[in-house]
Structures are given as structure tokens and as C-alpha cells.
Amino acid sequence: MNASGSAPLGANSEVGQLRAVLLHRPGDELKRLTPRNNDQLLFDGLPWVDRAQEEHDAFADLLRSRGVEVLLLSDLLSETLGASGAARIQGIGAAVDPRKLGHTLAQELAAHLRRVPAPELSTILTAGMTFDELPVAANTASLVRRMHHGGDFVIDPLPNLLFTRDSSFWIGPRVAITSLALPARVRETSLTDIIYAHHPRFRGARRAYESHTAPVEGGDVLLLAPGVVAVGVGERTTPAGAEALARSVFEDELAHTVLVVPIAQARASMHLDTVCTMVDHDAVVMYPVIQDTLSAFTIHREDKGVSIRGADPFLAAAAEAMGIGKLRVIDTGLDNVTAEREQWDDGNNTLALAPGVVVAYERNVETNARLEASGIEVLRIAGSELGSGRGGPRCMSCPVARDPL
Numbered sequence: 001m002n003a004s005g006s007a008p009l010g011a012n013s014e015v016g017q018l019r020a021v022l023l024h025r026p027g028d029e030l031k032r033l034t035p036r037n038n039d040q041l042l043f044d045g046l047p048w049v050d051r052a053q054e055e056h057d058a059f060a061d062l063l064r065s066r067g068v069e070v071l072l073l074s075d076l077l078s079e080t081l082g083a084s085g086a087a088r089i090q091g092i093g094a095a096v097d098p099r100k101l102g103h104t105l106a107q108e109l110a111a112h113l114r115r116v117p118a119p120e121l122s123t124i125l126t127a128g129m130t131f132d133e134l135p136v137a138a139n140t141a142s143l144v145r146r147m148h149h150g151g152d153f154v155i156d157p158l159p160n161l162l163f164t165r166d167s168s169f170w171i172g173p174r175v176a177i178t179s180l181a182l183p184a185r186v187r188e189t190s191l192t193d194i195i196y197a198h199h200p201r202f203r204g205a206r207r208a209y210e211s212h213t214a215p216v217e218g219g220d221v222l223l224l225a226p227g228v229v230a231v232g233v234g235e236r237t238t239p240a241g242a243e244a245l246a247r248s249v250f251e252d253e254l255a256h257t258v259l260v261v262p263i264a265q266a267r268a269s270m271h272l273d274t275v276c277t278m279v280d281h282d283a284v285v286m287y288p289v290i291q292d293t294l295s296a297f298t299i300h301r302e303d304k305g306v307s308i309r310g311a312d313p314f315l316a317a318a319a320e321a322m323g324i325g326k327l328r329v330i331d332t333g334l335d336n337v338t339a340e341r342e343q344w345d346d347g348n349n350t351l352a353l354a355p356g357v358v359v360a361y362e363r364n365v366e367t368n369a370r371l372e373a374s375g376i377e378v379l380r381i382a383g384s385e386l387g388s389g390r391g392g393p394r395c396m397s398c399p400v401a402r403d404p405l
């Protein structure tokens with residue numbers, strides 16, 4: 001523990017004892033979802049918001065009961081916006097887009113937002129704002145306003161903030177602010193950037209990877225072992241993003257090996273952590289359909305530059321890089337149909353609290369039974385409403401402090 005009694009920031013594995021985690025309790029942004037926009041906003045259904053909040057509260061309480069400090073993004077954002085004018089200007093600048101609103105309305109809205117109290121600004125930056133909610137006088141000389149419906153968004157909501165895994169990740173003592181691939185999520189990183197840059201809880205935290213051009217999403221990044229990072233390349237993270245990440249962690253001496261893992265460009269496998277997560281030092285829960293075909297390019301840091309090998313079978317390449325004989329695989333589900341159903345419902349997306357102790361959605365009965373049969377302690381949470389965003393316990397959490405392995 002450091003002087004303030006908090007665990008030191010950082011993580012060098014997926015399974016080190018979890019000490020502190022960043023979550024986002026879903027808010028009014030989920031009430032913005034409609035059948036007309038849920039696809040574009042990357043939700044596969046319309047969650048019952050109150051119940052999603054209850055499910056999330058239960059998730060947070062479970063973590064607290066296991067000694068994990070739960071940091072809530074909205075609290076941190078509100079505190080940051082209240083304490084830092086620079087954070088306020090940065091948050092408003094990312095949200096008020098003159099290309100969308102026109103110069104006149106953008107200026108008026110930004111001026112207004114600079115005056116609202118921090119909690120209200122935090123809600124606007126996360127839940128968005130419609131033209132009907134615009135505090136600007138209706139007679140404004142804004143053609144943009146006159147040509148929009150009242151329900152159109154002036155500031156888009158961010159319903160995927162719930163998935164704090166993707167917009168930042170810690171590697172060693174540093175935090176990486178990611179670059180999210182799809183328009184509905186791009187602005188999330190402006191909020192995580194503000195929090196890590198200005199909130200006292202992260203004072204002194206140094207940055208790892210930062211690329212504003214080549215997408216890398218946190219759900220694609222697995223810290224397989226100290227010095228060994230896997231990064232999925234598929235629907236979200238690009239080869240250029242993986243290459244930039246490898247270069248960055250090598251230069252910062254945060255890793256000696258990066259495994260680049262091609263995955264299908266499909267929603268069901270949108271991130272590597274939807275098909276494979278670590279549940280113990282030497283064990284993964286994995287979607288069996290891809291077990292034999294998952295491959296990896298191994299990028300190794302050399303004295304002068306890097307070496308690239310592959311593609312080789314992922315499991316063998318990972319075990320070699322991790323310096324273990326074999327990576328134990330625990331399958332999703334019993335048969336192909338069950339496996340496909342439970343993979344879709346995030347049965348592979350577990351969050352490890354410690355080696356051999358994971359949080360998983362209760363609905364994935366067969367996968368959870370197979371985890372327990374393999375000696376893994378499974379802490380079950382409800383996800384009937386949370387799951388409509390297509391993310392599980394790992395997606396909904398960003399470990400900011402884990403005991404080093």
C-alpha cells in the first residue's frame with residue numbers, strides 16, 4: 001500500500017490479486033437507446049435500465065466484498081471536472097463538435113457548458129444531449145438547430161462507457177489510453193484521458209501506449225504473463241495498432257514479447273477477450289471452435305529492433321513465451337450449440353480476482369460448471385440486462401491495481 005493506503009497502481013498479469021478496479025455504473029445514457037439507434041450504438045437489445053443498474057451494483061458489491069477498491073468513472077469524472085478547468089475545457093472540446101453543430105451553436109453551447117456544475121456536466125458528457133434539451137434560446141440564428149428534430153443528439157450518448165476495459169488498460173506501472181475503432185465509442189477515451197491526466201487518484205501515473213491513429217481496444221489486450229502481452233487483431237484492433245502497441249511497450253520496457261492474434265472480424269468475436277480469458281497462472285477459458293485454429297505472430301524485442309515469427313498455433317506460442325510447458329484450456333459449453341450460445345453470452349469473458357478465482361455471468365451454466373470442475377472458483381453475477389451490450393465481467397472492468405506476479 002502507498003502512503004494514502006491505496007494499492008500501487010499497475011498490473012503485469014490477468015490474474016494477480018485484484019486491488020482496485022475502474023467500473024462505470026450505467027446511467028441515463030442507456031435510456032437513449034431505441035430500436036432505431038441500438039445497432040449504431042453497439043447494443044444488441046434495449047436494457048431495462050433500472051435492472052441493469054441493480055445488476056451492476058451487485059457486481060460492484062461482490063468486488064468490494066472481496067477487498068477490491070471500486071472506482072466509479074462518473075464519480076472520478078465529476079470530481080475531475082469540478083477541480084480542473086483544463087479538464088472541463090478538454091471534455092467540452094471533445095463533445096461539442098462545430099462540424100456537426102455549426103460555429104454559432106457550438107460556441108453558444110460550449111459557453112453554456114463551461115458554466116454548468118460539474119455533476120451536471122459529467123452527466124451531459126456521458127448521457128449526451130438532444131436538441132430539445134439545448135439550453136440555448138430557440139430563436140438562435142442557428143440553421144443547424146432549425147433543421148434538426150428535437151430528439152436528435154447535439155452530444156451523442158456513450159452507452160458503451162459501461163465497458164471500461166476497452167478505453168484504457170494498465171500495463172506495468174503505466175496506463176494506456178486506447179484508440180477506439182467505431183464512431184459510437186471514439187469519445188470515451190477523451191473522458192478516461194481526462195481522469196488519468198487530472199484526477200488526484202492517478203497523480204504521477206505515466207502513460208504507456210498512445211496512438212490517435214491506429215486503433216487498439218483494451219478488450220483485445222491480454223497480459224498473459226509478466227513481460228508477455230497478447231493482442232487480438234480483428235473487428236476492432238488493427239495490424240497497425242498492434243504494431244504500434246508492440247513498439248511502445250518494447251520502448252518502455254513493459255514487455256519482451258507481444259503475440260499478435262488474428263481473430264474473426266465478427267461481432268461475436270469483436271475482441272480477443274470474447275473468446276479467451278485467463279483464469280489462472282497457466283489456464284484459459286476458451287471458445288473450443290477456435291482452439292485449434294487460433295494462431296499468433298510472435299514479436300520479440302531484440303537488442304537491435306525486433307524479430308517476428310509465425311504465424312504459429314496460439315496455445316503453443318503463448319506457452320513458450322510465458323515460459324510454461326502448457327497452457328491449460330477450459331472449454332466453453334458442452335457441445336457446439338451450447339458453446340456457441342455461451343460464447344455469445346460472454347461465457348469466455350471472465351474477470352480474475354486472483355489466480356483461480358473468477359467472476360462470470362451466472363447464465364453460462366455449462367461453462368461455469370466446467371470451470372469449477374477444473375478447480376476454478378466461480379463467483380456468479382446476473383447479467384440479463386447488462387449483457388444486452390454484449391460484454392461480460394472482464395469487459396465491464398479496468399483493473400487499475402493488481403498485485404504483481
Ligand SMILES: NC(=O)NCCC[C@H](N)C(=O)O
Nearest residue numbers: 042163219271389390391395
Ligand atoms: N472487451 C469487450 O469485449 N468489450 C465489449 C464491448 C461491447 C460494446 N457494445 C462494443 O460493441 O464495443
